[in-house]
Amino acid sequence: MVKIRLTRGGAKKRPFYHIVATDHRNKRDGRSLERLGFYNPVAQGNEKRVELNAERVNHWVSQGAQLTDKVRMLLKETAGQASA
Template identity: 45%
Template sequence: MTTLPRFTARNCHLSWRDWAGEQEILPSGDTEMVRLRLTRMGRTHSPYYRICAMDSRSARDSRAIEYLGQYDPCNKDEEKQINVNVERAQYWISVGAQPSETVASILKKAGVDPTPGKKA
């Protein structure tokens, strides 16, 4: 009978299949899916959101790949509600990042076409 490795901070992400040696092998060309989405910031009852590029499997408020701007729904001035780095948002969309529904509507207001893929 084989013994399982000790539970440490380095291997806490492993499932029981990985521990038993039945590790699932991904194809070598597999890349992570990047999404443009919001992370919540601010205080209770007064939120603002950062628009960021993140791995689709990560949690809402986890580390982002890149921050693209911010959205402040509590600001009365509609021009100051949305602050987006348009150039970087267009770059991420051109390389295939999928915006969430909310981010797509925010990008439309900022003047960015939210459909993924290269533009002709």
């Protein structure tokens, strides 16, 4: 099964996450099928906090991919920003 989830990057105490589509059996930071965006929880100033390719996320969901709870929340957040 394909999952859309976060993989961690960044430095110690400065996390940065990529939003990826990957097989659920792969490790958290292991191989991924496609990179769909990023999430920067410590963004300051005019840095982007979340960027997500909603078109590709919808494609993967239509193919049967499952979203994690955090990615689902981030997707709602980006949809709210697009309409505002």
